[in-house]
Amino acid sequence: MVEQLPISTPLDLVFHALADPTRRAMLHALSNGERTVGELAEPFAMSLAGASKHVKALESAGLIRREVKGRQHLCRLDAARLADAAQWLSFYERFWTERLNVLDALLREEDAQSDTQGDQR
Amino acid sequence: MVEQLPISTPLDLVFHALADPTRRAMLHALSNGERTVGELAEPFAMSLAGASKHVKALESAGLIRREVKGRQHLCRLDAARLADAAQWLSFYERFWTERLNVLDALLREEDAQSDTQGDQR
DNA sequence: AAGTTGCTCAACCATGAGGTTGAATATCTG
């Protein structure tokens, strides 16, 4: 069976946006309130145009919203897509929860006893 | 002040690994138990070498571990780095929690009343 | 009107990512 994957999902864009430390830092800045593109760019050793591209990436991923106010662009966090990412991750929560690891160990012991049948594939 | 960013953090690698639907699907497959590289590759319309690169990306990000068993490589999920990602996201949880949005609305009302001072910058 | 400011756009460049193919390697099977 050949799985057909979509060209680019929202989750792709979100995770890709988060994969860059500059963009994560920008999100963090926005967690303290609205910021203009210039304010977002200021902390980084990078041209304004470069930083502007990062802002655009965040916007395309739906992580921020922009309100043009005169000549400056006011950006603010939009956490809905972050919630999507968190929800995706939450599926795996049981794998890092200590409690379940203990249960897992118990199940392994049972597997070691009744060892003849295949696994859960 | 110019912020100096590290070349590549673990979180960069994790989010980058998660930004690809093939790799996310592989992780999902691994949530059902150990898989060989061949088994991980099978669902995709892609050469084995191509899929093997994805597996390598997941491994470099620390999302999976590999145990060479004869000629096949057995992979299993390692969720610790997923937990790191989830923890990073959890910082923003308050922005998508409904309760806080209500509180936010209340604060906005207060702001509308005492409007003269600057914001929280 | 003229200048400055805030930002985007377009062109460009270097690098890396995702894919391919073909060969190499190591292991299992007969």
Place this chain on the structure above:
DNA sequence: CAGATATTCAACCTCATGGTTGAGCAACTT
């Protein structure tokens, strides 16, 4: 030993990414 199987490696291609610079364009300021 010979062949098949599981996987990686190396070389290559194409396209995207992250950065630059220079120009363009609104919108404020004087």
